[in-house]
Structure formats: C-alpha cells, structure tokens
Amino acid sequence: MSALLSVQGLRVEIARRGRAMTAIDDVSFEIAAGEILGVVGESGAGKSVTGTAVLGLLERPARQAGGRILFDGRRIDTLDEDAMRALRGKEIAAVFQDPLTSLDPLMTIGDQLTETIRTHLDLNPAEAVERAARLLAEVGIPAPRERLASYPHEMSGGMRQRVVLALAFSCEPRLIIADEPTTALDVSIQAQILDLLRAMCRERGTAVMLVTHDMGVIAEVADRVAVMYAGRLVEVGPTASLLAAAAHPYTRGLMASIPDLHRRDVELAQIPGSMPRPDAPVPGCAFHPRCPRALVRCASERPPTFTVGASEVACWLADPVARSAA
C-alpha cells in the first residue's frame, strides 16, 4: 500500500543569532489514505512545526534543512509557491487551534467560504454559495443559509470551529492537518468537534494528521499514534497496541501521567525534569537524562529505529541484539 503522505528524514532548522538550531531532527512517518494519525508530545516537541512543514508554510527563521515530503507519490517540499498554494486548501487543508482567531473578523463566513471554494474550484458565484450553505449544514450549523451572512464575532467558539471545519472540507481535501483543533474549546464542545471531524473524515475517506498534546483525544479518534520528543520521533504504532503496551520509556511516562478518574487515591505520575531546548541539544538519545531505564550507550549513541510488534521504536532497549543478549 502506498502512503498518501510520506515524510522522509525531515529536518527543520531555526536560525537564531546566526546559529542554526535543529527543531525537527530526522523525522519519518507515513499516513495512508483515510487514516487518522495522532501526533503527540509536549509543547515544543516539534508537532506543529512538522504540520507546518507539510503544509509548506514554514516561515523565516524556520526552514526545511533536509528530508523529503511526498504527497500521493509526488514530492511537494520542492514545489514552487504557486504550485504549493494550489495544493493547499484543495488537497491538503488545515484546522488550527484557536477558532476565535482563525477567521477574518471583518468578513462574513459566507464570503470566506465562497472565497476559498472559488479559489480552488471552477464554480460560479451562485454555485459557490450553494456549496457553502451545504457545507455549513454538514458541520451542523442550524439555518445555514442565514448564517452565511454572519460575521465570526456573532458565533460561539464551538460554532466558529465548525465553520473552520467547513472551510477545511470545502474543496474535499484528501489530507487535513489538524493542529490542536479542540484545545481552545470547552471540554463539552471538544467531544462534539472531535466526533464531527472523525465522522466527516470517515465518510469521505479523508486522512488526518491530528496534532495534539492530549492523549485522551488520541485514544478517541486516532488509528495510529506518533510520539514526538525534542524534535524526534520516538515511537510510532497502532493506537490500541501503543496504549496497551508502549515500548518507549517516554511513551510509558506519558501514559502514566494521564489522570485516572477511578483511581483518585493514586498520586499522578510525572516524568522528572524537562525536555531539552533546541538550543541545548543532548547527545545520544534526547530522552536519556530523564529516562528511568537509561543504558550507558544512551548518553552517547543516538538509537536507530527498531521494529517491536506493530510499532517502530527509537530506543536502545528495543534493540533485538541487546534483548537476545539479555
């Protein structure tokens, strides 16, 4: 099966005071058509930067310093701006974190929808309005035709994120980069938006790269999970097996730090220390200073990716040679 999106050895550098810091370091993953890949990690792990790189929206001082990004078998990271722009919104759409600031406050949502639609599809104004109204109905906005004339400030946060979803789906993209799509919303609204996103994707076979720091969101909707730490991918695997038996010590730490409503007596586990900053990189495995099971070689040798069951793990503990020796 060939992947819809294939990121190979992606490397992103951020220039600061004449020095290049590595924000994304040799990250590779794939997303199949219709698949929902959750990308998790703490703030600053490089999740959003990865999504931005796929969209081709990296801006100075960040730049792609290495690797390849393939969409539908075609290399897109070397496309010129016009060709990439034609792809954005049409084939690869985006949903950003804050619905309150994602929409232009001075333009009606109808105009923002038709503007997007007519940029990518060859429709006349009346057809575009028709399509916009249908999209609003699909994302569950009542009286969609009247709502086209509304301005963003006249809607609640949840409604605005529905509009953002309508914009993302407006040209039937094959991939959506959803960057923390529910983080800014009330918990009760979060579930609605998440359900809506999943339902629309399943219906259309749209693939999603779902960036979040919320393991609950991942467990809810993702088919597979990619765990990022300090700009690197530490573990990728099917959601069920990763939740049940994570191989990487960092992933286990993440799982242990999810609060459990049924066990209020147990103190919440934490991972001691904090993630290394890009301006102070750690030799070897980036996680080793905080790792409870670090080996001697972890401090000097960067672990390659090993296959454990259905998962890919970048950890020396997963080295079959070491395991057979033990």
Add this chain to the structure above:
Amino acid sequence: MSFVLGRLGQTVLVLLVAAFVSFALFRYVGDPVNNMVGQSASLADREAMRAALGLDDAFILQFARFVGNALTGDFGMSYRFGQPVATLIAERFPATLELALISMLIATGLGVPLGVWTALHRDHWAAQALMAASLIGVALPTFLIGIALILFFSVWLGWLPSFGRGQVVAIGGWSTGLLTTSGLRALVLPAVTLGVFQLALILRLARAEMLEVMRADFIRFARARGLKPRAIQYRHALRNTLVPVVTMIGLQFGNVFAFSIIVETVFQWPGLGLLVIQAIQFADVPLLAAYLVLIALCFAVINLAVDLAYVAIDPRVRSGAGVRRTA
C-alpha cells in the same frame, strides 16, 4: 441611525464643554480693556468700556450670552480689529481648511499605500530607504521643512511661489484657491510642508499594523486555505490594518490645525493661524474663543466621520460589540 443620533448628541455636548473651557480660560489671559483704551484713559472711561462690553456681568451670564449669540452665528466683535468675529473667521477659515485637507489628503494618499508596500517588501532596498526617510520626516521640525522647500523650489528653481494663496475664486461665501492654477501652485509648498510629518507618521503606523496583521492567525489560516497572496494582502490584511490607521488619521487632524499656525507663518498663508497669533498677542478674547470653538467643531466632525468609517469597515462596531481602539 440611532448610532448617528447618539454620536450627534455627544458632539453637541463636547462643543458646549469646549466652549465653556475656552471661555473660562480667556478670562485669565489679560484684561482686554487695557489694550483697547489708551494710556491716558481715566478709570471712569475704563469702567464704561467694561460695562459696554458686558465684562462686569456674572461669569455664567457672560457664558450664557456667548453661547446664545454663538448659536445665531454671532461671536461678538473682535477687540483688535473692531469687526465681527464671524466675518473675520469666515474670511480666513477656507484658507486653513483647504490647506489642512489637502495636506492630509497627500499624507493619507501616500502614507497608507507606501506603509503597506514597505510592510510587504521589508527587505527591498526602497522599503528600507523609505523607512529611513520617514524617520527624518518625523524628526524634522515643520518650519525647517518649509524654509528648505522655499529655498529649493522658490529661490533656486523658481518653480513655485513662496508665499500667499495665489488667485482665489469665491463660491458662495467660500473663497477657494483650488480652482485657479496660481492658487493650486501656491498651495503645493505649504501643503507638502504640513503633510510631511503626517505622511511619515501614517506610513510608519500603516507598516507596523500591516506587519502585525500579517502575523495574525487568520492570515496564516488564509494561507493554509490556499488563497492567492493578493487576496490575502488586500482583501484580508489591509482591511484589518485600516481600523487603527483611520483612528490615527482622525486624531492627527487636530495636530494639522495646530501645525498650520507654523506653516501659515512661514508661507504668509492668509488663514486662521496668522489671525490667531495676532489675537493671542492682543488678548482678543472673542476671537480666540470663537477660534477654539471652531477647532472643537472640526474635531467633533472629524471624529464623527471616523466613527462612521468604523461602521463601514468593522462589523463588530455595528453590532455594538467592543472593538479595540488605538487612541
């Protein structure tokens, strides 16, 4: 509509307060009677003059009389010129208003597009040259710009007149210099002099606002939607830039009137500024009070126009929701 009516009510209130303050203020700038009578006038003569002018009535009575008369267009007689204040001002006001409007037109018409352009082409050498030039424009004193322009364009090149208003044409009670070639030629140097500072300021603000808007989430999202750069820059970014810029242009109108006093002195422009300088030297209270009320009226009208511009630009004002105002 109720929005406009409410604003009009506020405008009237502002005018009353301005009239009161200016009227009260000028009770302390000196005794006009001293200036009007000669050295040899007796005390009785002075008292008679005072009574004739109504200066010995209670303050509040004087103010009420002032407002009542002002409503009928009567601002009293100038102590200095012995003519009705209304006539004096009517003669001079068109010159100042035309000067102020044309200079603001130049400043806005050039400042906003250039500011937007420098924001979009930050690394272009011309943009950086413009930024440096705008810094000079903000820093140079207005009178110096005026003198330099006179030296260059009038004395050395001899292209444009260095003083006066040229030929004017009277339309109704309004004397305009905008319809004759000599009037337009005379307007160029003073209007540019007055506009340079505003131009630099508007350019810098438009650039800063544009840069800020271009970093906004909705611009990033617009890019993620694959919109064309032109649509993003002009349909989305520029309109959002305009709200604070329009505010500042409105506020700057007041400064234009203030600076026009200097420009009118440098160019011997027969406007209100020259008149006011003379009135201040003479403690010509009726003239000064009328001038201040007129300036307040201009301010109020401009602010009303700015508020109406908001309504046109920003839907959040229409629905009464709060909007960020940079003031």
